[in-house]
Amino acid sequence: MPFYVAHEEDPVQVQKLLLQAAHEHPGVVEKPEPLALFMEYGDSALQYELRVYVTHVDERLRVRDALNTRIQALFSEHNITVAWPKQDIFFHTERR
Structure with a gap:
C-alpha cells in the first residue's frame, strides 16, 4: 500500500504510524510481520509503502x-501532511 507525505515530515514518525495501524487491525497477521518502508524521495512527496499479510x-x-x-485518522491526529502532486507554472510576458 503506497503512501505519500510532504518532504517536511519525520520519516520515523510516519513509519511508526503506518505500523501502528497495521498492528491494531485484527485481519493483519503478526508473522510475517508488517513492514513500513521509506521507498523514495519523489518530486512532490516522500513515498512510503506498507506491506502486510492478511x-x-x-x-x-x-x-x-x-x-x-485508520492511517488517514492517525496522520490527521499527528499533523502529518499527505502530499499531492505540485507544479509551479511561471508566465512570462513579452514587452514590446
Whole structure:
C-alpha cells in the first residue's frame, strides 16, 4: 500500500504510524510481520509503502480499506501532511 507525505515530515514518525495501524487491525497477521518502508524521495512527496499479510485473502480489500481509514485518522491526529502532486507554472510576458 503506497503512501505519500510532504518532504517536511519525520520519516520515523510516519513509519511508526503506518505500523501502528497495521498492528491494531485484527485481519493483519503478526508473522510475517508488517513492514513500513521509506521507498523514495519523489518530486512532490516522500513515498512510503506498507506491506502486510492478511488472515484470509478474500478479506484483503476490507483490510486495505480499514487500514487506509485508520492511517488517514492517525496522520490527521499527528499533523502529518499527505502530499499531492505540485507544479509551479511561471508566465512570462513579452514587452514590446
